[in-house]
Amino acid sequence: MTDQRTKTDVPADAPAPVSLTKTSWWKSDGAEPVRRNLGLIGVLIVLVIIGAVTRPELYGDASWVTNNVWTILQQASAIGVVTVGMTFVIIGGGIDLSVGAIIAVAGVWSTTLATQSYGTAGMIFTAIVVGVVVGLVNGVLISYGRLVPFIATLAMMVAARGLAAQISGKQTQVSANSTINDIASTKILGVPMLVIMLAVVVAGGWVLLNRTTFGRRTVAVGGNPEAARLAGINIRLHTVLLYALSGLCCGIAAIMLTSQATSAQAAMANLYELDAIAAAIIGGTLLSGGRGTIIGALFGVLVFSTITNLFAINNLSTEVQNMVKGAIIVAAVLVQQFRYRSLSQLFSRT
Amino acid sequence: MTSSPAEVVLKLEGVVKTFPGVRALDGVELEVREGEVHCLLGQNGAGKSTLIKVLAGVHHADEGSISWRGQPFAPASPQAAMRAGIATIYQELDLVDDLSVAENAFLGHEQSRAGFLRRRTTSARTREILARLGHAHIPPRRLVRSLPAAGKQIVSMARALSHDARLIVMDEPSAVLAHDEVENLFRIIRELTAQGIAVIYISHRLEEIRDIGDRVTVLKDGRTTAANLPARDTPTRDLVSRMTGRTIEYVFPPRTRKAEGEPLLDVQGLTREGEFADASLAVRAGEIVGIAGLVGSGRSELLETIFGARRADAGTVRLNGKAIHSIGAAVRHGMGMAPEERKSQALLLDEAIYRNMTLSSFSGYARSGFTDTSKERAAAAKTADQLELRPRDVTRPVRTLSGGNQQKVVVGRWLLGGTKLLLLDEPTRGVDVGARAELYQVIHDLAAGGVGVLLVSSEVPEVLGLADRVLVMREGHLIHEAPADEIDEATVLDLVMAGSLLEGDPA
Numbered sequence: 001m002t003d004q005r006t007k008t009d010v011p012a013d014a015p016a017p018v019s020l021t022k023t024s025w026w027k028s029d030g031a032e033p034v035r036r037n038l039g040l041i042g043v044l045i046v047l048v049i050i051g052a053v054t055r056p057e058l059y060g061d062a063s064w065v066t067n068n069v070w071t072i073l074q075q076a077s078a079i080g081v082v083t084v085g086m087t088f089v090i091i092g093g094g095i096d097l098s099v100g101a102i103i104a105v106a107g108v109w110s111t112t113l114a115t116q117s118y119g120t121a122g123m124i125f126t127a128i129v130v131g132v133v134v135g136l137v138n139g140v141l142i143s144y145g146r147l148v149p150f151i152a153t154l155a156m157m158v159a160a161r162g163l164a165a166q167i168s169g170k171q172t173q174v175s176a177n178s179t180i181n182d183i184a185s186t187k188i189l190g191v192p193m194l195v196i197m198l199a200v201v202v203a204g205g206w207v208l209l210n211r212t213t214f215g216r217r218t219v220a221v222g223g224n225p226e227a228a229r230l231a232g233i234n235i236r237l238h239t240v241l242l243y244a245l246s247g248l249c250c251g252i253a254a255i256m257l258t259s260q261a262t263s264a265q266a267a268m269a270n271l272y273e274l275d276a277i278a279a280a281i282i283g284g285t286l287l288s289g290g291r292g293t294i295i296g297a298l299f300g301v302l303v304f305s306t307i308t309n310l311f312a313i314n315n316l317s318t319e320v321q322n323m324v325k326g327a328i329i330v331a332a333v334l335v336q337q338f339r340y341r342s343l344s345q346l347f348s349r350t
Numbered sequence: 351m352t353s354s355p356a357e358v359v360l361k362l363e364g365v366v367k368t369f370p371g372v373r374a375l376d377g378v379e380l381e382v383r384e385g386e387v388h389c390l391l392g393q394n395g396a397g398k399s400t401l402i403k404v405l406a407g408v409h410h411a412d413e414g415s416i417s418w419r420g421q422p423f424a425p426a427s428p429q430a431a432m433r434a435g436i437a438t439i440y441q442e443l444d445l446v447d448d449l450s451v452a453e454n455a456f457l458g459h460e461q462s463r464a465g466f467l468r469r470r471t472t473s474a475r476t477r478e479i480l481a482r483l484g485h486a487h488i489p490p491r492r493l494v495r496s497l498p499a500a501g502k503q504i505v506s507m508a509r510a511l512s513h514d515a516r517l518i519v520m521d522e523p524s525a526v527l528a529h530d531e532v533e534n535l536f537r538i539i540r541e542l543t544a545q546g547i548a549v550i551y552i553s554h555r556l557e558e559i560r561d562i563g564d565r566v567t568v569l570k571d572g573r574t575t576a577a578n579l580p581a582r583d584t585p586t587r588d589l590v591s592r593m594t595g596r597t598i599e600y601v602f603p604p605r606t607r608k609a610e611g612e613p614l615l616d617v618q619g620l621t622r623e624g625e626f627a628d629a630s631l632a633v634r635a636g637e638i639v640g641i642a643g644l645v646g647s648g649r650s651e652l653l654e655t656i657f658g659a660r661r662a663d664a665g666t667v668r669l670n671g672k673a674i675h676s677i678g679a680a681v682r683h684g685m686g687m688a689p690e691e692r693k694s695q696a697l698l699l700d701e702a703i704y705r706n707m708t709l710s711s712f713s714g715y716a717r718s719g720f721t722d723t724s725k726e727r728a729a730a731a732k733t734a735d736q737l738e739l740r741p742r743d744v745t746r747p748v749r750t751l752s753g754g755n756q757q758k759v760v761v762g763r764w765l766l767g768g769t770k771l772l773l774l775d776e777p778t779r780g781v782d783v784g785a786r787a788e789l790y791q792v793i794h795d796l797a798a799g800g801v802g803v804l805l806v807s808s809e810v811p812e813v814l815g816l817a818d819r820v821l822v823m824r825e826g827h828l829i830h831e832a833p834a835d836e837i838d839e840a841t842v843l844d845l846v847m848a849g850s851l852l853e854g855d856p857a
Binding site for chain 2: 211212213214215216219220223224226227228229230231232233234290291
């Protein structure tokens with residue numbers, strides 16, 4: 001108590017009393033992602049406990065548990081990659097409703113017979129270029145055409161699905177490329193390739209957001225666009241780049257999904273936009289922009305894929321699953337609002 | 351003038367309000383009489399806003415007693431405070447832009463019968479109230495969006511009167527008004543008090559308090575440091591010392607240097623339709639040039655156009671001989687701007703001080719796209735020292751700083767960016783007295799270091815005290831130029847206002 005008192009009475013121009021005293025790990029900066037995502041980690045633990053209680057015979061088998069963890073992570077991989085891109089867009093003050101549709105276009109374009117004739121590199125190149133270009137179109141419409149992000153990407157969602165159906169002739173396009181098809185079944189040192197890809201994208205996204213000028217601009221543009229503009233940041237160009245980044249993530253996800261299904265079709269990645277937005281939001285990203293974390297978004301994705309898995313191992317219907325998902329989104333946002341409110345009250349003066 | 355002391359309507363004793371980590375009110379005493387204008391004086395953070403919110407029913411006092419017209423007063427909600435007859439007019443007017451004048455006046459207690467709005471009654475009653483306020487010409491059905499700031503304030507007052515308020519709290523009502531509109535506000539306040547309505551008036555401008563106020567209560571750090579001083583006769587020195595705990599006057603540092611040489615900034619014939627026309631001016635390195643003009647004279651628009659934030663219809667801006675057409679080019683060539691609305695135009699409030707300071711220069715500290723936050727922090731800390739920023743801890747969010755220190759963060763941003771020419775739009779708005787003197791010193795130090803400064807302010811003494819050269823702007827035209835020591839306040843005011851009729855929208 002008295003210690004607390006003297007601390008606040010230190011004159012303002014004295015050296016900042018930060019990190020002079022040894023603090024516990026819990027209060028350190030390194031633990032910040034854990035503290036911030038406490039609610040989601042709690043939800044994950046509860047889900048695992050429910051799984052163990054409802055199917056004790058499965059959870060008793062260590063190799064089944066290991067396999068099941070990989071299954072959950074593989075299921076989280078493509079949507080996780082999309083969510084990283086989505087998180088950037090939302091932190092930057094926008095929204096991208098077209099991610100599912102972009103994946104469909106990139107998927108079917110990269111699996112046409114013509115594209116497949118260029119081999120593995122041709123297919124990967126096509127998926128990524130298509131994703132980036134559609135993202136660029138989104139960005140240009142929003143930045144220079146001054147369309148509201150919601151409207152621009154809603155239009156793109158509809159149009160890109162149409163384009164995907166047109167390209168594929170509404171047929172499922174089977175991938176005959178074994179290298180692509182093997183991605184989903186390859187393991188490196190026991191870790192599935194898809195999980196490694198997710199890890200690389202998440203790590204890359206974290207570095208990009210927290211350690212680069214691009215990330216700093218993203219936060220500035222989303223947090224206060226006018227301040228960013230008057231500080232000399234080219235907010236229009238940056239907005240274009242954010243949507244292109246989201247498109248890039250969609251291109252990567254298209255390859256992952258094509259590999260998992262060994263085919264692509266116009267209806268693939270249906271409603272991915274909603275899952276990605278929900279995961280980003282329950283991961284602590286502010287829908288109005290300016291604040292958000294990649295790690296939180298990853299936890300959001302993991303919560304959803306764990307729920308799906310929990311229902312699958314219990315042979316329960318997807319209807320109930322969707323109701324639970326909805327409840328979790330609401331609960332997570334409520335918890336975060338409460339946390340943020342108590343924080344801001346701490347800082348607010350008269 | 352008052353023949354017999356009027357009845358005390360509001361009395362606060364030992365009012366305490368704590369928030370987590372802050373004791374915002376720590377023993378406030380306040381006594382307001384019927385029909386008086388009671389001024390509340392205090393620096394930012396002294397507790398004025400919290401006090402207002404306690405009276406308005408937004409916050410509830412933790413300790414102490416409040417009595418209102420002889421009864422204990424503890425409003426459960428803003429509606430309850432309104433019903434009890436206490437109305438608050440906030441600095442950021444809480445009007446709904448897309449509703450009409452009448453709808454705003456009766457917002458929350460609409461005139462209705464069986465759920466159906468009585469539009470005619472509402473309009474008629476609004477007209478009555480507007481007439482009482484001396485503004486019968488404002489049509490009740492007009493959208494509030496289309497009114498100028500002064501008109502919106504009238505609507506706020508109409509709302510207070512629609513509740514039959516007996517006490518109106520006004521939080522810096524003059525901050526959004528031009529000079530002649532302030533006169534009009536004062537006339538209305540006098541009429542209200544003549545009807546026995548009490549007014550609590552908050553302002554940073556001492557001259558206004560002398561003009562309109564009856565008594566003054568001074569707050570400092572959540573406590574009443576002086577109560578019921580006579581507004582007209584208390585020496586400024588006394589008021590300021592009670593606000594700050596030290597004796598500070600508006601001291602402008604002496605001008606020592608004379609700027610010579612080629613102009614750093616050269617503006618020729620700059621025009622934007624409907625805002626300003628044919629503006630030409632020059633600023634040399636180390637020179638402070640001030641633009642005096644009313645709100646709506648086009649001064650802020652001129653500044654933003656020079657900075658490249660608005661596109662000019664005609665004319666050129668050159669910095670060191672290089673043409674400036676965009677913000678990007680302006681910043682690259684060494685121009686910086688501290689805009690009028692700090693919070694909405696300049697700051698990321700939830701971000702750390704150092705990140706705000708390096709907002710225009712973080713790329714410079716980065717290596718191949720990777721930011722170097724420790725270098726940024728070190729540079730920001732150095733600048734924070736130079737500017738005497740409080741607190742010095744540059745990792746704190748900007749939101750926690752006072753107005754003056756937030757302004758220092760914005761200035762610091764451009765110092766870090768190596769700015770050669772700084773544009774300052776109302777640099778001391780919302781900045782308390784003590785911090786003002788420090789900001790003046792900062793601006794002078796900048797100029798002494800060779801930075802050119804172009805400054806816009808509504809406060810003529812500020813322009814005259816700070817600048818080497820003064821430009822006068824009226825209705826979009828630069829009409830006069832003079833060295834600051836060859837022109838006085840009266841002359842500038844005369845030029846600024848002569849022939850100006852700011853009754854309609856200030857374009």
